[in-house]
Amino acid sequence: DTEVTQTPKHLVMGMTNKKSLKCEQHMGHRAMYWYKQKAKKPPELMFVYSYEKLSINESVPSRFSPECPNSSLLNLHLHALQPEDSALYLCASSPTSGTYGETQYFGPGTRLLVL
Amino acid sequence: EDQVTQSPEALRLQEGESSSLNCSYTVSGLRGLFWYRQDPGKGPEFLFTLYSAGEEKEKERLKATLTKKESFLHITAPKPEDSATYLCAVQADKLVFGQGTRLTINP
Numbered sequence: 001d002t003e004v005t006q007t008p009k010h011l012v013m014g015m016t017n018k019k020s021l022k023c024e025q026h027m028g029h030r031a032m033y034w035y036k037q038k039a040k041k042p043p044e045l046m047f048v049y050s051y052e053k054l055s056i057n058e059s060v061p062s063r064f065s066p067e068c069p070n071s072s073l074l075n076l077h078l079h080a081l082q083p084e085d086s087a088l089y090l091c092a093s094s095p096t097s098g099t100y101g102e103t104q105y106f107g108p109g110t111r112l113l114v115l
Numbered sequence: 116e117d118q119v120t121q122s123p124e125a126l127r128l129q130e131g132e133s134s135s136l137n138c139s140y141t142v143s144g145l146r147g148l149f150w151y152r153q154d155p156g157k158g159p160e161f162l163f164t165l166y167s168a169g170e171e172k173e174k175e176r177l178k179a180t181l182t183k184k185e186s187f188l189h190i191t192a193p194k195p196e197d198s199a200t201y202l203c204a205v206q207a208d209k210l211v212f213g214q215g216t217r218l219t220i221n222p
Binding site: 004006041043044045048055056058089092099100101102103104105106107108109111 | 118146149151156157159160161164166193202204206208209210212213214215
């Protein structure tokens, strides 16, 4: 089974709201990722957690705050977002750090609209 | 700088009309090349991983090949349900994606 689940599927929020995106995998993978994807563009890496530690932060604004409570769960906390943050947010996982050519498996994504 | 270029940007075929998508790359030390399929509004679906020049992998109507500078995704006798965006990515310090090829198969 190569399933990564994400909730919610859709989210609409105002610029003053606080919300969280959730991601879960039960493949025993130890690396988890957040990507942002705008329409007709490829995914852009935001954060990487390897063995529950933040290993890559691609200079993402502080209004995005990742959290990895355990090896199966990954959260993305959102606060004071801007309309330009509207996008498809994708979670992915891979067996270990991902830098050795391991396949990343993606979830279905959360479609976020910021008003 | 690590770079991935996919061509064409968009391709429209008739059902049953075979063709190939191209992914050319420059990366210091290839650790893996990946093909994904993505339907609108959904996450990328993994298709293939290739590691070394000369390697080939097949799945149903799709076949991926790899040389030292590029990869091809061959689609044989496609069906309308093969319509999607096909993404190529290479593993460097992080996964580097191409812009994708939007494939449309007309019945």
